[in-house]
Amino acid sequence: MDEYLSFVMVGHIDHGKSTLIGRLLYDTNSLPEGKTEEIKKTCEMLGKKFEFAYVMDHLDEEREKGITIETSQIFFKNGNKNYVIIDAPGHKEFIKNMLTGASQADAAVIIVDADEGVMEQTTRHAYLVNMLGIKQIIVVLNKMDKIDYSQEKFENLKNNLHELLLKFQIKPTYVIPISAIEGENIIKKSKKMDWYSGLSVIEALDTFKKMVEIEKMPLRMPIQDVYDIGEKIYVGKIESGTIKKGMEVVILPSEETAKIKSLELYGSDIIEANVGRSIGITFTEDVNIKRGAVICEQNGKPEVSNRITANIFWMGEKPLDKEERIIYKSTTQEINGTVEKIKNKINSSSLEVLEEESKKLEGLEAAEIIIKLEKPAVFDDFNHIPPTGRFVIIKDGIVQGGGIITSRGEAA
Amino acid sequence: MIVIVGIDGLEYDYVKEFNLPNLMQRNHGTTDLSEFEEPRTMVIWSSFMAGKNLEKEILSRKNLWEFRLKPEETFFSKFNKHIAIDVPGYTQDMEQHNKERQAMKDYFVDKKISVEEYDELVLRHHEKIKDRFFESLEKDYDIVMGYFGAADVIGHLSFGIKSKMKIIYKEMDEIVRKTSEKADKMIVISDHGMKAVGRFGDHSDHGFWSVNFDIKLEKPKPTEFYKILADLQ
Numbered sequence: 271m272d273e274y275l276s277f278v279m280v281g282h283i284d285h286g287k288s289t290l291i292g293r294l295l296y297d298t299n300s301l302p303e304g305k306t307e308e309i310k311k312t313c314e315m316l317g318k319k320f321e322f323a324y325v326m327d328h329l330d331e332e333r334e335k336g337i338t339i340e341t342s343q344i345f346f347k348n349g350n351k352n353y354v355i356i357d358a359p360g361h362k363e364f365i366k367n368m369l370t371g372a373s374q375a376d377a378a379v380i381i382v383d384a385d386e387g388v389m390e391q392t393t394r395h396a397y398l399v400n401m402l403g404i405k406q407i408i409v410v411l412n413k414m415d416k417i418d419y420s421q422e423k424f425e426n427l428k429n430n431l432h433e434l435l436l437k438f439q440i441k442p443t444y445v446i447p448i449s450a451i452e453g454e455n456i457i458k459k460s461k462k463m464d465w466y467s468g469l470s471v472i473e474a475l476d477t478f479k480k481m482v483e484i485e486k487m488p489l490r491m492p493i494q495d496v497y498d499i500g501e502k503i504y505v506g507k508i509e510s511g512t513i514k515k516g517m518e519v520v521i522l523p524s525e526e527t528a529k530i531k532s533l534e535l536y537g538s539d540i541i542e543a544n545v546g547r548s549i550g551i552t553f554t555e556d557v558n559i560k561r562g563a564v565i566c567e568q569n570g571k572p573e574v575s576n577r578i579t580a581n582i583f584w585m586g587e588k589p590l591d592k593e594e595r596i597i598y599k600s601t602t603q604e605i606n607g608t609v610e611k612i613k614n615k616i617n618s619s620s621l622e623v624l625e626e627e628s629k630k631l632e633g634l635e636a637a638e639i640i641i642k643l644e645k646p647a648v649f650d651d652f653n654h655i656p657p658t659g660r661f662v663i664i665k666d667g668i669v670q671g672g673g674i675i676t677s678r679g680e681a682a
Numbered sequence: 683m684i685v686i687v688g689i690d691g692l693e694y695d696y697v698k699e700f701n702l703p704n705l706m707q708r709n710h711g712t713t714d715l716s717e718f719e720e721p722r723t724m725v726i727w728s729s730f731m732a733g734k735n736l737e738k739e740i741l742s743r744k745n746l747w748e749f750r751l752k753p754e755e756t757f758f759s760k761f762n763k764h765i766a767i768d769v770p771g772y773t774q775d776m777e778q779h780n781k782e783r784q785a786m787k788d789y790f791v792d793k794k795i796s797v798e799e800y801d802e803l804v805l806r807h808h809e810k811i812k813d814r815f816f817e818s819l820e821k822d823y824d825i826v827m828g829y830f831g832a833a834d835v836i837g838h839l840s841f842g843i844k845s846k847m848k849i850i851y852k853e854m855d856e857i858v859r860k861t862s863e864k865a866d867k868m869i870v871i872s873d874h875g876m877k878a879v880g881r882f883g884d885h886s887d888h889g890f891w892s893v894n895f896d897i898k899l900e901k902p903k904p905t906e907f908y909k910i911l912a913d914l915q
């Protein structure tokens with residue numbers, strides 16, 4: 271399978287996200303022929319400029335019909351490098367995707383309207399990008415055409431932005447002045463901004479690498495189900511590392527050890543399986559495993575604790591209260607717990623610290639929390655192994671918040 | 683000046699989904715078409731202008747497209763200086779209308795023309811109507827009604843291609859934005875909306891209305907606007 275560099279494209283509404291995605295696809299010849307031409311002609315007949323945002327509308331339609339595009343993912347290619355843009359139709363969906371791990375991004379493109387400057391959602395998204403440990407960041411200052419491609423205005427905005435992002439130790443890898451609508455500095459360097467000597471957007475993306483080589487990390491295979499068909503088959507998805515026939519593994523949280531007898535993929539026996547595969551396994555010994563247990567290798571074991579410290583982002587309409595009972599869900603583990611502590615609560619729009627110790631977390635606020643669980647959970651530090659380092663909080667039966675685990679929780 | 687922007691086939695759901703603030707104006711909603719057997723263009727526009735349901739009368743004719751109201755039968759008679767541009771049942775350019783109907787037949791039945799050729803025929807006429815409409819807004823009329831058919835006529839072949847329809851809807855939104863600079867009171871109204879049938883479009887069972895003034899309307903019938911307009915005089 272080809273390797274894809276995945277990146278999220280984030281920005282305030284109307285700052286030109288759709289136009290930039292449309293432009294990237296169009297200029298890299300990644301669009302299906304046909305309807306785009308029909309749309310282009312309609313624009314021409316009405317004497318209107320073809321807007322690249324229409325390309326996104328078209329992709330949305332395809333997505334709705336489930337024809338060519340997988341949910342939330344837009345693939346394109348430049349030269350021999352493959353990309354996938356992780357996109358979500360709305361603000362909430364985006365946050366949810368980022369936090370639930372539906373999207374694991376290697377990089378982020380933060381788009382800011384050069385005319386309007388940083389807006390509410392820009393800071394919120396930048397905060398989330400940082401929280402999720404994405405270090406390869408391009409900030410594009412879009413709509414430079416609206417400010418006459420002014421170097422002075424670009425430099426001022428760039429300085430303001432640096433100041434703001436530094437509050438959260440975010441250091442963009444590149445800050446690029448662009449006009450998505452005019453195609454300036456997207457693929458080729460802009461002649462209208464000859465004062466800019468840096469890379470174009472695609473050139474900058476080309477320098478990025480996959481963030482975590484998850485296949486080289488220690489094995490984590492959370493068990494999803496157990497089938498008893500004479501012999502017990504344990505089914506799950508490999509979230510990191512590799513599993514091999516004959517391998518000695520440890521099953522957490524019970525700490526049982528066992529040897530892999532066989533691996534099964536789509537009904538065939540295999541000797542090895544890598545990250546991303548959903549497989550069935552059998553053991554040479556009798557083991558007592560239930561859904562939620564995690565198969566790990568002996569070296570580089572995850573943490574096991576009934577208390578975790580995490581950074582969370584709350585999306586619920588009702589607040590999350592201290593001492594409130596919640597369900598913690600990470601991979602296939604679902605454990606009842608209580609919010610023990612809410613610390614360093616911040617407003618995700620202004621990035622202002624609201625309270626050092628708090629009794630509740632309102633919608634769109636973020637904080638550091640300690641959760642006490644009724645049973646031990648198996649987890650990793652998010653920065654080490656992301657899939658087993660992220661979780662969501664279920665309240666009233668729905669996902670209302672999510673976060674990343676920073677460490678084993680200290681006692682309150 | 684009172685201005686009515688009549689937009690054939692403008693679908694409420696698309697206006698909301700595309701978030702078009704000018705089309706929505708201060709108050710907006712859907713119209714109640716339940717009194718009509720079917721949402722027919724000629725019947726609804728004529729009934730709208732006459733303030734009464736003309737379905738039976740129009741359908742009793744051999745060719746319903748030949749139906750023509752007299753000025754005194756419409757709300758225009760309540761105003762001194764008025765103009766209605768290309769409105770079905772009153773001032774519609776029948777030559778263009780026949781060309782469009784023929785083009786639809788050429789596309790569906792005889793497969794003689796492409797979607798692009800069809801669209802071009804419709805949008806060329808649209809540009810002409812738009813020019814006449816904006817010229818009228820510069821004059822001293824008490825009431826101006828412009829009728830724009832493109833959303834419906836193009837919608838019949840392309841309503842299922844949302845991205846394409848968005849361009850047409852944004853064009854309508856821009857027309858209303860420009861009109862709002864001249865109009866004291868404005869009503870935007872459609873005869874019916876549309877629903878997608880594959881890539882094509884068929885009439886839906888509700889229309890769209892919006893106004894730039896305060897009025898309490900739940901789900902008005904098209905015929906109710908006769909009195910509203912008379913009261914605005």
